[in-house]
Amino acid sequence: MILIIGLGNPGKKYEKTRHNVGFQAVDILAKKEKWNKSKKINCFYIKKQINNKNVELIKPMTFMNNSGKAIKSAQKKHNTLTKEIIVIHDDIDIPVGTIRISKNSSSAGHKGVQSIIQELGTKEFVRIRIGIRQKTNGFISKTPIEKFVLKRFSLQEKKEIEKSINLSVQAISFILENGVAHAMAEYN
Secondary structure (H helix, E strand, O other), X not given: OXXXXXXXXXXXXXXXXXXXXXXXXXXXXXXXXXXXXXXXXXXEEEEEXXXXXXXXXXXXXXXXXXXXXXXXXXXXXXXXXXXXXXXXXXXXXXXXXXXXXXXXOOOOOOHHHHXXXXXXXXXXXXXXXXXXXXXXXXXXXXXXXHHHOOOEOOHHHHHHHHHHHHHHHHHXXXXXXXXXXXXXXXXX
């Protein structure tokens, strides 16, 4: 079972914020199927096939900074190898409209990813990083990162973020069919 996890924060308050692009990506992969709730793992999930592979889409309900707890529980439940875990999340170091695929890399300060690394005891999982940084002419926002990631996208950014979320969904399909190394060459 391949686990595809979208990171975000639960609740209406956080929908469509920069920090919830991972949730938005797995919602597209779910194709309007009904999410099941797991109280044991504290997540929403859908089991399905993508490119003839058995996958479980997961949205942890632990809030971003504790995402690792839900992922560790799901990994244990399915006896999934770490290399069969794909995490989709926001990345403030990448501009809006861009994605990057990485494996075995540090959290770079992302607390949700750091939680996963701590809980799994390794960085050996695939990450699809969706850029959320504003494209500005040298202007650096004075908004603290903790507040910036909870902001919604501007009207200008909405089309670009939709494009990059859809690109991340295409990357999932590409990874499942061709492998991570090929996907990194194709999408980075």
